[in-house]
Amino acid sequence: MAKIAPLSGFPEWLPAGRLVEQEVLDTLRRTFELHAFSSIETRAVEPVERLLSKGETSKEIYLLRRLQAGEGNDKDELGLHFDLTVPLARYVLENAGHLDFPFRRYQIQKVWRGERPQDGRFREFIQADVDVVGQDTLAFHHEIELPLVMVDALSKLPIPRVRIHASNRKVAQGFYEAIGIEDVEQTLRIVDKLDKVGPEIVAELLARDVNATPDQARLTLELAQIQSADASFADKIASFGLSSDLLDEGLNELVALVEGANALIPGSVVADLKIARGLDYYTGSVYESVMEGHEDLGSVCSGGRYDSLVSDGKRTFPGVGLSIGVSRILARIIGKNVVTPSRKVPTAVLVAVNDETERPHAEKTAFELRARGIATEVSPSSAKFGRQIRYADRRGIPFVWFSTEDGEQVKDIRSGEQTSADTSTWEPPAQDLRPILRAEEN
Amino acid sequence: MAKIAPLSGFPEWLPAGRLVEQEVLDTLRRTFELHAFSSIETRAVEPVERLLSKGETSKEIYLLRRLQAGEGNDKDELGLHFDLTVPLARYVLENAGHLDFPFRRYQIQKVWRGERPQDGRFREFIQADVDVVGQDTLAFHHEIELPLVMVDALSKLPIPRVRIHASNRKVAQGFYEAIGIEDVEQTLRIVDKLDKVGPEIVAELLARDVNATPDQARLTLELAQIQSADASFADKIASFGLSSDLLDEGLNELVALVEGANALIPGSVVADLKIARGLDYYTGSVYESVMEGHEDLGSVCSGGRYDSLVSDGKRTFPGVGLSIGVSRILARIIGKNVVTPSRKVPTAVLVAVNDETERPHAEKTAFELRARGIATEVSPSSAKFGRQIRYADRRGIPFVWFSTEDGEQVKDIRSGEQTSADTSTWEPPAQDLRPILRAEEN
Numbered sequence: 001m002a003k004i005a006p007l008s009g010f011p012e013w014l015p016a017g018r019l020v021e022q023e024v025l026d027t028l029r030r031t032f033e034l035h036a037f038s039s040i041e042t043r044a045v046e047p048v049e050r051l052l053s054k055g056e057t058s059k060e061i062y063l064l065r066r067l068q069a070g071e072g073n074d075k076d077e078l079g080l081h082f083d084l085t086v087p088l089a090r091y092v093l094e095n096a097g098h099l100d101f102p103f104r105r106y107q108i109q110k111v112w113r114g115e116r117p118q119d120g121r122f123r124e125f126i127q128a129d130v131d132v133v134g135q136d137t138l139a140f141h142h143e144i145e146l147p148l149v150m151v152d153a154l155s156k157l158p159i160p161r162v163r164i165h166a167s168n169r170k171v172a173q174g175f176y177e178a179i180g181i182e183d184v185e186q187t188l189r190i191v192d193k194l195d196k197v198g199p200e201i202v203a204e205l206l207a208r209d210v211n212a213t214p215d216q217a218r219l220t221l222e223l224a225q226i227q228s229a230d231a232s233f234a235d236k237i238a239s240f241g242l243s244s245d246l247l248d249e250g251l252n253e254l255v256a257l258v259e260g261a262n263a264l265i266p267g268s269v270v271a272d273l274k275i276a277r278g279l280d281y282y283t284g285s286v287y288e289s290v291m292e293g294h295e296d297l298g299s300v301c302s303g304g305r306y307d308s309l310v311s312d313g314k315r316t317f318p319g320v321g322l323s324i325g326v327s328r329i330l331a332r333i334i335g336k337n338v339v340t341p342s343r344k345v346p347t348a349v350l351v352a353v354n355d356e357t358e359r360p361h362a363e364k365t366a367f368e369l370r371a372r373g374i375a376t377e378v379s380p381s382s383a384k385f386g387r388q389i390r391y392a393d394r395r396g397i398p399f400v401w402f403s404t405e406d407g408e409q410v411k412d413i414r415s416g417e418q419t420s421a422d423t424s425t426w427e428p429p430a431q432d433l434r435p436i437l438r439a440e441e442n
Numbered sequence: 443m444a445k446i447a448p449l450s451g452f453p454e455w456l457p458a459g460r461l462v463e464q465e466v467l468d469t470l471r472r473t474f475e476l477h478a479f480s481s482i483e484t485r486a487v488e489p490v491e492r493l494l495s496k497g498e499t500s501k502e503i504y505l506l507r508r509l510q511a512g513e514g515n516d517k518d519e520l521g522l523h524f525d526l527t528v529p530l531a532r533y534v535l536e537n538a539g540h541l542d543f544p545f546r547r548y549q550i551q552k553v554w555r556g557e558r559p560q561d562g563r564f565r566e567f568i569q570a571d572v573d574v575v576g577q578d579t580l581a582f583h584h585e586i587e588l589p590l591v592m593v594d595a596l597s598k599l600p601i602p603r604v605r606i607h608a609s610n611r612k613v614a615q616g617f618y619e620a621i622g623i624e625d626v627e628q629t630l631r632i633v634d635k636l637d638k639v640g641p642e643i644v645a646e647l648l649a650r651d652v653n654a655t656p657d658q659a660r661l662t663l664e665l666a667q668i669q670s671a672d673a674s675f676a677d678k679i680a681s682f683g684l685s686s687d688l689l690d691e692g693l694n695e696l697v698a699l700v701e702g703a704n705a706l707i708p709g710s711v712v713a714d715l716k717i718a719r720g721l722d723y724y725t726g727s728v729y730e731s732v733m734e735g736h737e738d739l740g741s742v743c744s745g746g747r748y749d750s751l752v753s754d755g756k757r758t759f760p761g762v763g764l765s766i767g768v769s770r771i772l773a774r775i776i777g778k779n780v781v782t783p784s785r786k787v788p789t790a791v792l793v794a795v796n797d798e799t800e801r802p803h804a805e806k807t808a809f810e811l812r813a814r815g816i817a818t819e820v821s822p823s824s825a826k827f828g829r830q831i832r833y834a835d836r837r838g839i840p841f842v843w844f845s846t847e848d849g850e851q852v853k854d855i856r857s858g859e860q861t862s863a864d865t866s867t868w869e870p871p872a873q874d875l876r877p878i879l880r881a882e883e884n
Binding site: 004005007010011012013014015019022033035037039040041043044045048060061063064065066067068069078080090091094095098099100102105110112114132139141142152260263264312344346347356359363367370373374375376377378380381395 | 446447448449452453454455456457460461463464475476477478479480481482483484485486487490502503504505506507508509510511520521522532533535536537540541542544546547552554556566574581583584587594702705706754786787788789798801802805806809812815816817818819820822823836837
């Protein structure tokens, strides 16, 4: 039998950590629904050729094979999805006749990648995505709306502030073309590495891989260093004196995004011209974001505008969406105890059992409390009171309910205060009804 | 590219069906937490040898292989879990030092089986499990408690009544041994088929596979036909005049279960002596259950007592648990429209946009309503009012918010009633705040 040990890259939590995870997922879901997004959940598997259609990611896929199918006997035709965008594209095409466009969907699910696990990178992890998908057309204003949905959601989590850094693919492409760089895609992929490798290496890669002259490399790096919390970035770009319709269109969009977003939620979006996003399919706004004080984690929420999520020849479905790397955030806040729950069980009340003949009465008490929304456990043993109280104490259960000769009593085991109580009226203080999350100072 | 088509055995829902699924899962979770169970979520994969350690199920497992690992180059060491019991056993052993026993856990997750899909049987499906796991010992009263948790949870769903049918492994084993049948395990597996194949075939199989005499087969079938909603089954079994300590112990437990459960929730548990459960590891109470009017679906909630969920040589972990086949229930109530949501989006209000220059004002209105818990969407276009109202109507959004020369107005598009409104005070009626589920008559 295999040794019992954690599997690297497959994070799991103890019940206390799971409480943090549930609260985080609940908050995201609640916020997405307040913003009028519908939930969908897609199967974990897609046909392999659909997973491979994006090209670059082939190495990360887990293929499925039924054990009984035998070696080499199966077509390996199914693989686990590695993101929630490929499944969304397939779902939209499969169900287009039953969906209303623009289709506003959120999706919170696990995805799997066969990559080597590292800090903040897992083989199994949770993503939380929101996308708006249009049929044939999709208005620009959704490119302002979507990052604000994420800022609103992330601001409700017990985590440090997350701010969206945005650029626009049209700005980059218009700029590169205006200075004479031909391979725009490759240039974007190189600039995307700037934070990791630094400007010198980026300049070298630009010279080597896209034949950039020193001037072209310098201008590319100068563009990438522009950042502003308001529209002033546009003046800096104007000072290059370049002329391009695409560049102008992109600048107008990026100005509208930064101004529109910050008018609704001040400080939410920063123009950051180094944001490139390596993926080919973005065509307008692109977004990344970091958690303040945890920049080493990399982007925790990314996405962009794509003019064709998917097409069936007759119809094309453009969209804009962002994805939160939930597990990356959770690993940091649970793993390092940044956030802990006020207790590690849902239980508010333990009903003590004097002796086993009174267990049915205790069970009835528990049912009455539960019917009023109070999470209640009956003591598993009729041991001495002291032991039953220690049982509650170890789990952080705040109240113990007793049946005494003088009637029903409830004790707050933290203060020791004990009062008469009735199952039809007694309530714990609101802050004790459910576990609540606390951000720790460390 | 693969043709876009549903994959047999991998159910997915449209957004309206997903609303039903979410409400069902939320209700189960809420009830399990009221009963003081902690949530855990385990990784989707386990080492294959651990999945195979139960024997019988090997043919159903999906193995994982990384695409880049190449054919035959991988050890196929990971597989997708096919239930939530194997992962629980591993989790308990891995984390025993950090858990409090008895450990009360619930777990709602997808599982995968490579079986041929049939009505009510899927390759990917959701299970909802509750278990209490002790260290070395576990009191019998949990065998009364656990089926009641499930009855409580299932009774809150918008589905026909589900009643638990229970027997006890000790009764079956004691009875078979007392009448001289030696191969108890095989006898249980044959009796387990009674509902499917009928008594004649069972009698034949008993003769063929466990060398049962006609008398032994007859007695076995007579036991299997005993059923009662109270303790009267025990008198019928006593009338066989058999003597066995194990039989007596099992009868006492089954009487305690039926009487104890029905005292707390009348009509919740029926003694049904044909319940065998094919699996070897049950040692006490065993449970199955059917949804009234949907008996063809088979058991929708099953489980039992096991004296050794898992052991590391030093410690043994006994438990009792039940599992709800959530997807089996959902496929019936969503697939056949037994239950539908009052609308197919979370949205309560659509904020109309007079023209694009007023979009920022509409966005601000929406943010103010959301801050007060009202799910709100801003109209994606500034088309004519009639079109914006049709947009809301198609989605079932009950209210449209207007900005007029006379101030802010809100219209109930079902009644046509329009009133002045203020984002800081207006509220939709409680039944319109969120989609609610309706059981249809068909």
